[in-house]
Amino acid sequence: MISIEVRAGPWRHDVIIGSGLLANAGELIKKRLRASRCTIISDAAVAPLFADRISRILTSTGFQPTLITIPSGEKSKTLEQAGAICDQMIAAGLDRQSFVVGLGGGVIGDMSGFVAAIYHRGIPHVQIPTTLLSMVDSSIGGKTGVNTRDGKNLIGAVHHPSLVIDDLNVLETLPRREFNQGLAEIIKHAIIADAKIFDTLQEWKASGAPALQQLIRRNIELKSKIVEKDERDRSGERAILNFGHTVGHAIERAGDYREFLHGEALSLGIVAACTVSIKKAGLSPAQRDAIVDLLRRFDLPTQLPLNFPRQKIFDALPHDKKFKGGRVRFVVTPRIGSAHVSADVTMEDIREAVKQL
Ligand SMILES: NC(=O)c1ccc[n+]([C@@H]2O[C@H](COP(=O)([O-])OP(=O)(O)OC[C@H]3O[C@@H](n4cnc5c(N)ncnc54)[C@H](O)[C@@H]3O)[C@@H](O)[C@H]2O)c1
The missing domain is CATH 3.40.50.1970 (Rossmann fold)
Structure with missing residues (x-):
């Protein structure tokens, strides 16, 4: 315990x-x-x-x-x-x-x-x-x-x-699909703040309670440290937890909360955020590929189904809380283990990233 x-x-x-x-x-x-x-x-x-x-x-x-x-x-x-x-x-x-x-x-x-x-x-x-x-x-x-x-x-x-x-x-x-969607949040934590968790997950084997207990502990510590610095979500430090969520929430909504689980929509949102990060934060394409590979390893979606109505995602985007007064506060990652809020991302960048999904 x-x-x-x-x-x-x-x-x-x-x-x-x-x-x-x-x-x-x-x-x-x-x-x-x-x-x-x-x-x-x-x-x-x-x-x-x-x-x-x-x-x-x-x-x-x-x-x-x-x-x-x-x-x-x-x-x-x-x-x-x-x-x-x-x-x-x-x-x-x-x-x-x-x-x-x-x-x-x-x-x-x-x-x-x-x-x-x-x-x-x-x-x-x-x-x-x-x-x-x-x-x-x-x-x-x-x-x-x-x-x-x-x-x-x-x-x-x-x-x-x-x-x-x-x-x-x-x-x-817990059904496997539900378990895996939790891993999407863990992968998000790794990308924004802890490259070691990322390495651990790349070598992850379903190895029982002790490894899982440590993984959960490290993720709780990571999230609570971020929350401690910015409890009321005011200074922007807590906002990095929204990495992948701007597009993720829009996809969840576009799928009427039925087509994708929260973590699955987040997985797609992470891929879109990586595309934006290559353009606006200098993320290397090799790291983006490593992130996509890791998401796939846990059966998380990294591409939208061909017939998914992308327009519905675009329609859902401005409803997101992170669009303050028309300005986009988008979380980008320059490299695995680090993230920041960028004021330099346009709606067009986001739409382009969604089109590539
Ligand atoms: N407050 C926050 O900071 C925060 C952060 C991330 C996500 N969320 C919210 O969390 C929600 C998603 O949570 P979730 O993924 O846990 O979904 P959930 O609560 O809907 O649970 C997923 C499904 O698994 C079932 N289930 C739960 N535990 C089970 C178990 N042990 N055995 C069998 N079935 C079980 C549930 O009945 C449900 O059908 C979203 O509403 C999201 O907005 C909140």
């Missing part, structure tokens, strides 16, 4: 990583939170796998949990769904002393965190991520939120969890 302290502004919380941690979830929470009532928010695929167990463990530790289950997938990340959850929490008698446990992937983490941020103006949030993506990325940094008709994560709050419990055993039921 590894424990990492994550810092963000004055906020501190632990992330515990290990195998079989669900059994200790009650004790781990009890050390940090005194409340009795809580709600477990989960989705329709994850709840049948783990919710009963968590519920029993929490009850035996003295908590009074209520389970709220929502449909799986991105389509659930709406303001309406957040309102419906709050209504159920009120009906279950949760008050300002209560807390929320998010049990699921990034959709549940973003939603349960958002509900925790707004319920009684903010109650504690414990995350039990069940996807690789949510362990290495969405559970760290405090960003919570929901989507609107006009784009992803447009409504939200920064609300850091009180505790994150990463039990590697829960990944055993």
Whole structure:
């Protein structure tokens, strides 16, 4: 079991990583939170796998949990769904002393965190991520939120969890495609800030829990260091985490959140960002090829299907939050292990890169 302290502004919380941690979830929470009532928010695929167990463990530790289950997938990340959850929490008698446990992937983490941020103006949030993506990325940094008709994560709050419990055993039921999309975020981390992770992944063999535990730890440390420097996403340092996301989000939206998983759309966005980076940041074509090879190694898409309507991607681009007042803040990489925000990228550069996908 590894424990990492994550810092963000004055906020501190632990992330515990290990195998079989669900059994200790009650004790781990009890050390940090005194409340009795809580709600477990989960989705329709994850709840049948783990919710009963968590519920029993929490009850035996003295908590009074209520389970709220929502449909799986991105389509659930709406303001309406957040309102419906709050209504159920009120009906279950949760008050300002209560807390929320998010049990699921990034959709549940973003939603349960958002509900925790707004319920009684903010109650504690414990995350039990069940996807690789949510362990290495969405559970760290405090960003919570929901989507609107006009784009992803447009409504939200920064609300850091009180505790994150990463039990590697829960990944055993995760479909391979879902596991691989988590690797897209890990590859992104490697490109923007850690060439050593990139090397590790190039030699990666599905070598069991210890290697995975170390990979998750390094990614959490990397993301939390970036967040620590720029918690509110103001100075531009945190913005490098958006590498690949400008085009990635547009592709996700163009595919109506069905055609590509988040990490798959990100993989395509990374390839487009590399094309822009060759032109605007001096990335070498050899490094771009190494990045493409690595994405392919984990069965991540690096080309759009021939019949995919590219116009829909162009239409989706200006909706992205990163287009401030018509100006593009695009993250580029000059070499693997480094990234910065460029003000020198035009919409035409981005369109050209999308055309090449
Ligand atoms: N807050 C942030 O900083 C941040 C960062 C990155 C991504 N995100 C968000 O995260 C979301 C994507 O997260 P995700 O990839 O984890 O998707 P997800 O939460 O939709 O989970 C993927 C699928 O796997 C299923 N699943 C989850 N755990 C499982 C398990 N252990 N066994 C079997 N099935 C399981 C889920 O039911 C779902 O169908 C997006 O909404 C994205 O915007 C947020």
